[in-house]
Amino acid sequence: MPIEVSIMPGQEKLTLTGQLGEVMKESAKAALSFIRSNFKELKVPKNFFHRKEIHIHIPEGAIPKDGPSAGITIAMALISAASGYPVRGDVAMTGEITLRGNILPIGGLNEKLLAAKRSGITTVIIPKDNEPDLVEVNEFVKKGLNIVPVKHITEALPIALVGWDKTQQNSENQKKNDNGKTKRKS
Numbered sequence: 005m006p007i008e009v010s011i012m013p014g015q016e017k018l019t020l021t022g023q024l025g026e027v028m029k030e031s032a033k034a035a036l037s038f039i040r041s042n043f044k045e046l047k048v049p050k051n052f053f054h055r056k057e058i059h060i061h062i063p064e065g066a067i068p069k070d071g072p073s074a075g076i077t078i079a080m081a082l083i084s085a086a087s088g089y090p091v092r093g094d095v096a097m098t099g100e101i102t103l104r105g106n107i108l109p110i111g112g113l114n115e116k117l118l119a120a121k122r123s124g125i126t127t128v129i130i131p132k133d134n135e136p137d138l139v140e141v142n143e144f145v146k147k148g149l150n151i152v153p154v155k156h157i158t159e160a161l162p163i164a165l166v167g168w169d170k171t172q173q174n175s176e177n178q179k180k181n182d183n184g185k186t187k188r189k190s
Contacts, residue, residue, distance in 0.1 A: 005062060005064075005074065005077070006062070006063055007060065007061075007062055007074065007077050007078055007081040008060070008061045008062075008063065008081070009058065009059070009060050009061075009081045009082055009084070009085040010058075010059045010061075010085070011052065011056050011057075011058050011059075011085050011086060012056065012057055012059070013055060013056060013057075014055070014056060014057035015055075015057055016053055016054065016055060016056060016057070017057050017058075018032065018033065018036055018057075018058050018060070019057060019058070019059040019060070020032055020059075020060050020061075021059070021060070021061045021062075022061050022062030022063060022064070024062060027072050028062075028072070028074060030072075031072050031074060031075035031078055031100065031101065032060050032078050034075060034101055034102065034103055035075055035078045035079035035082055035101050036053075036058065036082060037103055038079060038101060038102075038103055038104070038105050038157070039079065039082055039083060039086065040053060041103070042105065045158065046083050046086075046087065046158075046161075047087045047089070048083060048086040048087050049086065052086040058082070058085075060078060060081070060082070062074075072100035072101075072108070072110070073098045073099060073100060073110035073111075073112075073116070074098070075099060075100045075101030075107075075108075076097045076098065076099040076100075076101050076107055076129065076157060076160065077096075077097050077098070078101075079101050079105075079157055080097060080157070080160065080161075080164050080165070083161070083165070084165060087165075089165040089166060089167055089168050090165070090166045090167075091164055091165060091166070092127075092163075092164055092165070092166055094124070094125055094126045094127060095125065095126075095127045095128070095129065095163065095164045096116075096120040096123070096125040096127070096128045096129070097128065097129035097130075097160060097164065098110050098113075098116050098128070098129070098130055098131070099129070099130065099131040099134075099154070100131075101157060105156050105157045105158065106155065106156055106157075107131045107132070107154055107155060107156060107157060107160075108131055108133065109131045109133040109134045110130075110131060110134060113130065113134050113137045113138070113141065114137075114140065114141045114142070114145060116128075117141055117145050117146065117149060117151070118145050120149065121145060121148065121149060125149070126148070126149065126150060127149070127150040127151075127152060127163065128149055128150070128151050128152070129152050129153075129154055129160045129163060129164065130151060130152070130153050130154075131153065131154070131155075132153040132154055132155040133155075134153065135153040138151065
């Protein structure tokens, strides 16, 4: 399920469209709260919400959508829009997100993996607690999919966001250089 996010000048508010149920709306609010609380670690400007309207749209509005399993996807779309790191087009993800960024298990894993495979997805991020459920998933469905279990959304960032891992390593190297503690092998 694609998720679109737009951050634009306006009142500080969150707009949700696409015929979302109450649980999915709560997931969007939880994702936004997590990002606002962890802006620095997520490379999001501190004021990304200041005097801005954030619009989250889940297309195909004629189809009602509900449930918590899009939490990680909504959070990743928000992080992408606020940080400027694009989400890879060959990655899908599922999992409920908490206010602390933990990724909780979901139901219907087999169906979600099958839908990803049919959509041409090559990597699927799933909750770590759903890993035991993979034994029940048909081998045909799993074949060709890189299934990555995660416990926390920060584990998913270098997998889902283009350029995230490179900048993370560069910033760690820069910190070492700035502190004058770069060690050389002799």
